[in-house]
Amino acid sequence: MTKTTTFHGSDLEEISAFYRIPPESILPFADNVNPLGFSPAVRQELAAHLDVVTRYPDRNYTALKEAIGQYLDVSPSSVAIGNGSTELISLFIRLYARKRALLLSPSYSEYERELSLNGCGKVSYFLRREDDFRLNLPHFLQALDETISLLILCNPNNPTSSAICLDEMEEIIRFCKARNIYVMIDETYVEFAPADNISSVSLTTRYDNLMVIRGVSKFFAAPGLRLGYGVTGSRHFLAHLQKLQNPWSLNSIAAFAGERLFQDTDYIQQTKELIRQERLRCQKALSTIPALKLYPSFANFQLVQILRGPTSPQVFEAAIREGFLIRDCSSFAGLKGEYVRFCYRLPQEDQRLLEFFQRLFAQYA
Structure with a gap:
């Protein structure tokens, strides 16, 4: 499983065409956009x-x-x-x-x-x-x-x-x-x-x-x-x-x-509270996976280092095959090692991604 190209988080149409996956079936965990959508x-x-x-x-x-x-x-x-x-x-x-x-x-x-x-x-x-x-x-x-x-x-x-x-x-x-x-x-x-x-x-x-x-x-x-x-x-x-x-x-x-x-103060506060809750929940769940290291998160996305197991391109491909678009960070200068990044979305969507990480890294405990 080797990814042959590097994508930006907003390249949904290009990724859809490359992997032959309908864009509406892909959850964009790489674009870092508020999951509540437009006000x-x-x-x-x-x-x-x-x-x-x-x-x-x-x-x-x-x-x-x-x-x-x-x-x-x-x-x-x-x-x-x-x-x-x-x-x-x-x-x-x-x-x-x-x-x-x-x-x-x-x-x-x-x-x-x-x-x-x-x-x-x-x-x-x-x-x-x-x-x-x-x-x-x-x-x-x-x-x-x-x-x-x-x-x-x-x-x-x-x-x-x-x-x-x-x-x-x-x-x-x-x-x-x-x-x-x-x-x-x-x-x-x-x-x-x-x-x-x-x-x-x-x-x-x-x-x-x-x-x-x-x-x-x-x-x-x-x-x-x-x-x-x-x-x-x-x-x-x-x-x-x-x-x-x-x-x-x-x-x-x-x-x-x-x-x-x-x-729109209601929308602003709702967004802040959603991201606060999902940040805590995602970090708590992923911190139980020994093969992963999490770094402190001050934005609406999480940087994850892969300590053992698949490479970041392999994790990217495994995720996209299940409809999750995360960011393979291998194209970022200064990140030596294997890293992926994902943004926090709605609770039910985050839960599906968390279960994906748990399944993928279960054998590397």
């Missing part, structure tokens, strides 16, 4: 207001920025809107990648792609499995030398699901500020975190070398809206954003839906 309340309101497509969106997205400001308890004037978080990542890198960028590894590959497109070199700082992929702060700060102009962090990190707490993050930002290093923090998964001391949004009011970027793709299950947003205290970046960004970067439907998503 029912917002769906209903959006369906009743589809005529927003007949109007140009507000060029300044004033109402959307106010909704985000209220959601994050920040001034709307510090909020930037993008066509997905990818656009803001690209624009931030274009502006501040003057020398080299320092990246945590393993992490999201899009950062490297954008750095390459902008002709910026990069240095990788590898998280160590001996530390459970937690950041060794004193050692990490030594890597931020005079050749670095930009630091890119994903917090919580993908694929490790590890996180940097707020106190440590402030120390990093303060250190970078003194050395004229700009910091971009991708908080795509922070709303799933089980603790309140992970987000760095509050630091944007005290440091102007910082940009926190989020989106609605994962937590709000709306990747098709392509709504990204950022928070920064840097008037320099916001001014340049107006010059570099295309007008009406975000369409009317996304702007309308976004305003209401951030106000």
